[in-house]
Amino acid sequence: MNLCPVCAAPISITMEYPRFTVAVCPKCAVHVNFFSGTESFSHPQTQDLYNEAYFTDSYQAQYGRTYAQDQENIRRLSRIRLERLRHCMAGDWNGRGRLSIIDLGAALGFFLDEARQVGFGQWHGVEISDFACSYSRDQLSIPLQRESLLDWRPNQEYDIVTMFYVLEHFAEQASMLDKVRASVRRPGGWFVLSLPSIFGPHYRWRREEWATLHPVDHFVDYHPGSICAVLALYGLKCHKVFSSPLRKERLPVWVRGFPGLTKIAARFAFGDTMEIYARRI
Numbered sequence: 001m002n003l004c005p006v007c008a009a010p011i012s013i014t015m016e017y018p019r020f021t022v023a024v025c026p027k028c029a030v031h032v033n034f035f036s037g038t039e040s041f042s043h044p045q046t047q048d049l050y051n052e053a054y055f056t057d058s059y060q061a062q063y064g065r066t067y068a069q070d071q072e073n074i075r076r077l078s079r080i081r082l083e084r085l086r087h088c089m090a091g092d093w094n095g096r097g098r099l100s101i102i103d104l105g106a107a108l109g110f111f112l113d114e115a116r117q118v119g120f121g122q123w124h125g126v127e128i129s130d131f132a133c134s135y136s137r138d139q140l141s142i143p144l145q146r147e148s149l150l151d152w153r154p155n156q157e158y159d160i161v162t163m164f165y166v167l168e169h170f171a172e173q174a175s176m177l178d179k180v181r182a183s184v185r186r187p188g189g190w191f192v193l194s195l196p197s198i199f200g201p202h203y204r205w206r207r208e209e210w211a212t213l214h215p216v217d218h219f220v221d222y223h224p225g226s227i228c229a230v231l232a233l234y235g236l237k238c239h240k241v242f243s244s245p246l247r248k249e250r251l252p253v254w255v256r257g258f259p260g261l262t263k264i265a266a267r268f269a270f271g272d273t274m275e276i277y278a279r280r281i
């Protein structure tokens with residue numbers, strides 16, 4: 001029998017796609033993916049997987065340019081995240097010069113560089129890839145701790161902990177969330193994460209394409225309700241969930257002209273990816 005990687009409730013397969021099967025946890029509603037050959041949930045988070053090619057050839061195959069070439073876009077997204085954080089933090093933002101921020105799965109360090117530029121006092125990052133750590137150190141003068149998050153042990157609390165498109169890569173959800181809980185300052189520290197969302201048009205109306213494109217290294221899927229319920233189990237209260245803008249080509253024709261569509265989607269965080277701003281209680 002399989003157990004939910006978040007809450008350890010027994011789970012059984014409820015959906016089958018050509019490449020993988022899905023079990024939905026009856027307790028916390030997380031969707032758990034089993035690709036053939038990965039039933040045991042073991043996953044090699046190794047240096048080999050996150051080599052230079054992961055940020056160059058593989059990234060290029062998916063997005064049409066390398067991660068470094070995508071820099072402007074990633075920096076733009078980072079500035080949007082920091083702006084959202086500013087809104088969430090309200091008056092506390094003024095004291096950011098004294099606040100610490102840590103990016104878990106920091107990649108080439110662009111987000112941390114933007115955080116430094118808006119005035120955060122201390123910035124840290126953990127990153128498994130040698131290639132990414134060298135880039136960040138040599139190009140941005142931001143040293144990262146080179147370590148797999150599976151091995152990483154938080155030894156202090158941070159005012160802001162971020163994780164952008166990282167959590168879904170771990171079969172070990174409970175252990176990662178435990179580390180997040182231990183690393184966010186209590187009370188009042190912030191945890192900001194982005195994730196793919198199954199509460200969006202791609203999953204809702206283009207399920208076949210969604211299943212075909214689903215990355216094999218995404219072990220779980222969340223929707224806004226399930227991630228907030230899960231974070232609550234770890235002492236983190238959802239403050240705000242943002243969804244990505246709707247991609248028109250993923251909407252059925254009858255929906256496209258729906259009055260107020262953009263506003264309604266934003267109100268309910270209906271989109272193919274989401275960004276969660278949660279607070280330690």
Ligand SMILES: [Zn+2]
Binds near residue numbers: 004005009025026027
């Ligand atoms: Zn569960």
